Amino acid sequence: MAEYLVLLHEDPVRTRNLSPTEMQALIQRYHEWIGGLRAQGLVTVGKKLKDEGGRHLRGDKGKMVVSDGPYAEGKDVISGLFVLTADSYEQAQALLAPGPHLEFGWIELREIDVIP
Amino acid sequence: MSSREAEARGLVADLFRRESGRLIALLASRVGVARIDMVEDAVQDALVSAMRNWSMNVVPNNPTAWLYTAARNALTDRLRRARFEIPTEFTQEQAADPDNAFSTEAAFDDELLRLIAFCCHPSLTPASQLALTLRLACGLSVDEIAHALLTTPQSMNQRIVRAKRDLREAQVTFDIAPRELVQERLPRILNAIYLLFDAGYLSPRHPQWFRPLLCEDALRLVRMLAAHPLTAEPETHALAALLHLTAARAPARVDAEGHPVPLAKQDRLRWNREVIDAGMEYFSQSIRGDAVTRYHIEAAIAVTHASASSLETTDWAQIVRHYDQLCELFPSPIATLNRVIALRYARGAQEALRALRASDELHAVQDRMVYHATVAELHEALEEHDQAAAEFSAAADLAESDTLAELFRRRAKAAKQT
Numbered sequence: 001m002a003e004y005l006v007l008l009h010e011d012p013v014r015t016r017n018l019s020p021t022e023m024q025a026l027i028q029r030y031h032e033w034i035g036g037l038r039a040q041g042l043v044t045v046g047k048k049l050k051d052e053g054g055r056h057l058r059g060d061k062g063k064m065v066v067s068d069g070p071y072a073e074g075k076d077v078i079s080g081l082f083v084l085t086a087d088s089y090e091q092a093q094a095l096l097a098p099g100p101h102l103e104f105g106w107i108e109l110r111e112i113d114v115i116p
Numbered sequence: 117m118s119s120r121e122a123e124a125r126g127l128v129a130d131l132f133r134r135e136s137g138r139l140i141a142l143l144a145s146r147v148g149v150a151r152i153d154m155v156e157d158a159v160q161d162a163l164v165s166a167m168r169n170w171s172m173n174v175v176p177n178n179p180t181a182w183l184y185t186a187a188r189n190a191l192t193d194r195l196r197r198a199r200f201e202i203p204t205e206f207t208q209e210q211a212a213d214p215d216n217a218f219s220t221e222a223a224f225d226d227e228l229l230r231l232i233a234f235c236c237h238p239s240l241t242p243a244s245q246l247a248l249t250l251r252l253a254c255g256l257s258v259d260e261i262a263h264a265l266l267t268t269p270q271s272m273n274q275r276i277v278r279a280k281r282d283l284r285e286a287q288v289t290f291d292i293a294p295r296e297l298v299q300e301r302l303p304r305i306l307n308a309i310y311l312l313f314d315a316g317y318l319s320p321r322h323p324q325w326f327r328p329l330l331c332e333d334a335l336r337l338v339r340m341l342a343a344h345p346l347t348a349e350p351e352t353h354a355l356a357a358l359l360h361l362t363a364a365r366a367p368a369r370v371d372a373e374g375h376p377v378p379l380a381k382q383d384r385l386r387w388n389r390e391v392i393d394a395g396m397e398y399f400s401q402s403i404r405g406d407a408v409t410r411y412h413i414e415a416a417i418a419v420t421h422a423s424a425s426s427l428e429t430t431d432w433a434q435i436v437r438h439y440d441q442l443c444e445l446f447p448s449p450i451a452t453l454n455r456v457i458a459l460r461y462a463r464g465a466q467e468a469l470r471a472l473r474a475s476d477e478l479h480a481v482q483d484r485m486v487y488h489a490t491v492a493e494l495h496e497a498l499e500e501h502d503q504a505a506a507e508f509s510a511a512a513d514l515a516e517s518d519t520l521a522e523l524f525r526r527r528a529k530a531a532k533q534t
Contacts, residue, residue: 015164019257020132021329023167027127030171048172051165080172 001085003044003112004092008080010105026100033099037084042095046082053077079105083112127175130329132163134336135180136255139187141231145290147191147203149234152280154194156252161194162187225340228253229347230290232337233297236304237288244279246308251276254312254333264315264330294346302347306355306411309334309341313359318376325376325517331363342398353402354411360395361418364388375523380427392422410446413438432462449481453490465497485514489524496531505531 018026037043053069069077086092089111096107136159143155162183176182195202235248247265250256256264262272292301316330341347342356368386369377399419402412417438424430439455452475460468472478472491481487492507508528515521 012164015167016160017257018164018167019260020136020163020255021130021260022257023163024127024130024132027167027170027175034172046172048169051168079168082172 001087002114004084004086004089005108005110005112006082006084006092006096007078007108007110008101008105009076009108010079010101011075012077013075014104026104029100033101034082037095042085044083044085046080048080049078051077051079076105078108127170127179130332131179132166133255135183136163137231137253138228139183140252141227142184143187143191145227145230147195149288149290150284151195151200152252152284154198154200155191158191158194159187161190165190225344227290228340229297229344230292232305232308233292233301234283234288234290236301236308237283237286238300238304239282239286239288240279242304242307242311244275245304246311247272247275248279249305249308250312250333253337264327297346298349302341302349302352305341305347306338306351309337309359310355310411312337313362317362325520326366326370328366331359331366335359335363342401348401350402350405350407351409351411353398354409354415357395357399357402357415358411358418360391360398361415361422364391364395364422375519379421384425387422395419395422408441408445410442413442413445417442427461430461432458436462447477449477450486452477453481453487457490457493460494460497465494469494469498483514485511485520485524488514492524492527492531496527499534501531501534505529 034043034046038046056067056069058065058067084092084095086095089109092109096109101107139159139162140152140155143158144152147155165186166179166183170176170179192202232249232253235252236245240248243265247261250261250264251258258273258276259269261276262269265272267275313331313334316327316332316334318325338352338356338359341352364387365379365382367388368382368384369379371377395415396419399415402415417435420431420435420438435458436455439451439458442451443455453472456468456472456475456478459471469491472494478487488507488511492504492511495501495504495507505528508524508531512521512524512528515524
């Protein structure tokens, strides 16, 4: 068994154009999807990130330079993350495929490296 | 409560749509309706944020209060960014506990009522009043309204933008004297609700001929108006009665294939008794006083139908009398056509057909599906099968919904084979 980091990227412009009815229906679908994975014990950490885009920290001649992350108006923001347990990339992909997220954004899937 | 339980609890159906209207009403009343666009954006911010948050987490205990706080914060941000002055009462409220600052149900209805009155301002056409009400008070997106009212999203968007601009230029506010609200706005509000229900109940040109969601919105709004002391007028009760008694038939009017079932063939045991009782109660409230509106007469017809256990035991003579009154006081081709249908049951198809041919008014609806369907039914009742088939075919050609077209084609075929 391996663990995978699942990063939910989304295009804020696409989500903004949803109607209230569509948004409420989406909540239901996310719950069924992630709730289903959780019920099987496959999700260990599940977090939603704040909408403000966060901060970017960079070094410049030994000093830390802080800038704002992409605004909500940006094209691509990470809106949530969770850690998924699966045998392989293929199995992880199969578990993620039924979710609604790909209709509104894309998913970055990374295997968490474990030092033996 | 464990997170699993909260997750399973989910959300009340239509919560987002309902809250959208109420939040717009409440916030616009605080910061002024001139900022309605910013208010709409802030409410959308709050809903998007709730969607992201609640999708990944659990739904909060009090979703309504959560949304209110989120929308108010989003609006404060937007006002600040646009360098607008933020009303002091608004900032003071910020400091208070969000749950306590959250208005009661009744106060919300007050704001929603003023928002609807704003949407139904007399300077707008009935079509714009309806579009704006659907957008601001009912929480439908522009695309959804365009879909409901059979137009393109672009032209619907233009209509709504123009309506808002007209109201802004005329400096229309939420402040309205109770007298003005009742005398000038209420008839327009009721008309918009009537149109909304109608669009949902039977749209011959729509791919989905029956859209219960729009009907439910209309029922919700009319119930609110009937319960509000300012708008609980006899005509409001009459419209509430009409819409409830009509909506009560919904379970019996769709067959297993999704086709409409005409009143004559409906299984009346499937009519919703509870909704009928509510309609009857509204009707008894509506006849206090002397007012006779279109809604009173139409409601009286619906009462007569709802009181009969079958088509045969229906007091058709009474229904014809109601239609006589309707045609006299509020003449329209549709009223005349419905009177013809009632005549068929009261005095026979021959007489109904005679009345239909004698009416000049009905020339105006000769290109409508419903006209040909009615004529076809009359010929069928008289066993004039060729004419019935021709009329059913004409109705099928005019129906823009595939379901209805198929239904009439089938009936044309059946008539031909008889």
